[in-house]
Amino acid sequence: MTTTPDTSTLSTLDSGCEVHFPGDPGYDAASTPWNLAVEQRPAAVAVPRTIEQVSDVVRAAVAAGLRVAPQSTGHGAAALGEGSLADVVLVRLHELTGVTVDAAAGTVRVLGGTLWQDVAVAAAAHGRSVLHGSAGDVGVVGYVLSGGLSFYARRHGVAANSVRAVEVITADGDLRRATADEDRDLFWGLRGGGAGNFGIVVAVELGLLPYADVFAGMLLWDRERAPEVVRAWAEWSRTAPDSATTSLRVMSFPPLPELPPFLSGRDLVVIDGAILETDERAAEVLAPLRALSPEMDTFGRIPAPALLQVHMDPPGPTPAVADHSVLGPLDDAAVEAFLAQVGPGTRSGLMFAELRHLGGQLAKPVAGGGVLSSVSGEYALMCLAPAPTPQAAVAGRAAAFSVVRAMSAWSRVALVPTFAETRVDASRFYDGYDWAALCRLRDEVDPGRVFVANHPL
Ligand SMILES: Cc1cc2nc3c(=O)[nH]c(=O)nc-3n(C[C@H](O)[C@H](O)[C@H](O)COP(=O)(O)OP(=O)(O)OC[C@H]3O[C@@H](n4cnc5c(N)ncnc54)[C@H](O)[C@@H]3O)c2cc1C
Known part of the structure; x- marks a missing residue:
């Protein structure tokens, strides 16, 4: 017997955060991913505009006994769409965008739903570039925290290596900042382990490349x-x-x-x-x-x-x-x-x-x-x-x-x-030792398995 999830805690969220439920006029548009071949039917779709709203959504979803799937664009929706989303709040991040370049430090801070085209343009204003992929409307977070293959790659490696810091809302609704010095295990796992397995990433800091052209x-x-x-x-x-x-x-x-x-x-x-x-x-x-x-x-x-x-x-x-x-x-x-x-x-x-x-x-x-x-x-x-x-x-x-x-x-x-567009055995992305360590990290960071990524660990 299937039961309808109780989504009432989500209805009381701050009015600045759109929440759409099945049957609402905005639900179909809000749940449609970039890949139009994929139909997503989650229990609700939330569209937070601030980091605080992301935290509120996660807390409300957990209180309702629901899981949470972060999504920036839905370029990678095919694998996510293979599982049932009936008990999932899809958190669309396209309203949580922003780019701040620190040219002196050689870094750029990017909010969780930002697209590569906006980062490339902001970096270019300082004569710099970034390790984006082939398309400008791919989300920075989904790409960079899954590795990321750019046309700079054979000289500069995977884009995940350019990540300097990750700010992530975990299942308790708290914000964690992971860098080479703080929360080091999480920083290791996020750089290639698929952001969506650990929480909702609300910002990343990336190193810039020295190319104006x-x-x-x-x-x-x-x-x-x-x-x-x-x-x-x-x-x-x-x-x-x-x-x-x-x-x-x-x-x-x-x-x-x-x-x-x-x-x-x-x-x-x-x-x-x-x-x-x-x-x-x-x-x-x-x-x-x-x-x-x-x-x-x-x-x-x-x-x-x-x-x-x-x-x-x-x-x-x-x-x-x-x-x-x-x-x-x-x-x-x-x-x-x-x-x-x-x-x-x-x-x-x-x-x-x-x-x-x-x-x-x-x-x-x-x-x-x-x-x-x-x-x-x-x-x-x-x-x-x-x-x-x-x-x-x-x-x-x-x-x-x-x-x-x-x-x-x-x-x-x-x-x-x-x-990997379809859902595959994710252990094939990593070597055996790293795979085991990544799965242990997932259990520590998200023991209740609240988060649903396109490639689950
Ligand atoms: C036209 C096109 C061109 C492409 N070119 C390249 C290329 O040149 N090189 C390359 O490596 N890849 C390329 N890709 C693949 C693309 O990088 C992946 O599909 C990537 O995962 C898309 O990220 P997204 O955030 O846009 O997609 P989404 O579907 O929104 O996200 C993918 C997954 O990332 C996670 N995620 C996204 N945002 C967040 C967040 N803020 N917090 C936590 N988790 C998050 C979620 O687990 C989600 O399931 C291309 C894809 C397309 C469609």
């Missing part, structure tokens, strides 16, 4: 050229310097009037990323790929925040399903297996199949780092399909899995948390 862009060919381009990039990436972080995608776009002609209705192969060198040296690094005469070449020096446009991620909420694996070295047979799935003449049904180049500094654990200070493997494979209907989602999942399965001879056990 960056050599970045994309090279684009028709998919007919995929065999030579994929082979050339695989070979190039074996010896590319750590300063170059690139991705190769085989992409398919429907014929849509809102798309530019070079994308609309086309199958393409695209290489993009950043090369942290002088223009002259970057051109030398890129030369073997430019020698393949791309139809379009946008590589050049751009202001650092413009790096958020290079990957051409969707401009807003989108319904999608995806699958992922981490691959070791790509030999000729691996390249052929990839092309057999998504190369010329195939109809994979995917929006893209991506190979993100790992290695470099990403592969090196950092002394004093968190539970996830490095990423093993040579390439992250990410396959994504549009999912405008439940039927399309089923077909899309099968299509994405088909490529992951075809590459299984080259895949590792490890997974990258930010690329």
Whole structure:
């Protein structure tokens, strides 16, 4: 027998904090995540505007016997949506935003629901940049505390290594500040252990990078050229310097009037990323790929925040399903297996199949780092399909899995948390000893298992 949770303690919250219950006019909009393929039906949705309101929501939820799921954007909602949210208060953090740069200290303080685009712009005003991912509308906290792979990554490592402090509301409603000197175990676990497992993060402090501008862009060919381009990039990436972080995608776009002609209705192969060198040296690094005469070449020096446009991620909420694996070295047979799935003449049904180049500094654990200070493997494979209907989602999942399965001879056990869209065995993100320590930490910090993360420990 299912019982309806008593949500009355939430109704009495400070009026500045919106709370929506099933059946309320605002409930559907408030519970809709960025990934529109995911339906979330929580017991209530709270939208706090202040740190105090976050604390009040947690206390009220616990008093009501409910669990709490923090969410900034819902980019990572697919895994969360696989579990029942019937006894969960979804805490949407998009109203808790703010960015304060301390240029002298080389840090930026960011409130819990802030998006990367706002941090990149604020940092650029001081001639600095940050370890954001490919899309500006991803939330800082969900990304950075799950590792975070940027286009600076092969030179600067995972974004979690740039975290200097985390302020988190735990299950008792109290605020804890974790740094290298205070609450050190929690600081270790939060940096890669998935923020949502320990509490609601209301602020993080991050180190800034010294780049006002960056050599970045994309090279684009028709998919007919995929065999030579994929082979050339695989070979190039074996010896590319750590300063170059690139991705190769085989992409398919429907014929849509809102798309530019070079994308609309086309199958393409695209290489993009950043090369942290002088223009002259970057051109030398890129030369073997430019020698393949791309139809379009946008590589050049751009202001650092413009790096958020290079990957051409969707401009807003989108319904999608995806699958992922981490691959070791790509030999000729691996390249052929990839092309057999998504190369010329195939109809994979995917929006893209991506190979993100790992290695470099990403592969090196950092002394004093968190539970996830490095990423093993040579390439992250990410396959994504549009999912405008439940039927399309089923077909899309099968299509994405088909490529992951075809590459299984080259895949590792490890997974990258930010690329794991579906709920997976989270122990695959960590090594065995760290996994056990992380689970013990979770039991200490949240013994009542109040918090629900997209990738639970
Ligand atoms: C278009 C697109 C491009 C992407 N590009 C990259 C990329 O280049 N590199 C990369 O590494 N990843 C990338 N990602 C993946 C993305 O980083 C992850 O999905 C990330 O988890 C999203 O964080 P979010 O806060 O926006 O999402 P949410 O779904 O809101 O959060 C994800 C999880 O983080 C936790 N969380 C979020 N906010 C808080 C908080 N304030 N307190 C506590 N817990 C919190 C929760 O557990 C939540 O379930 C991309 C995703 C998309 C859709």
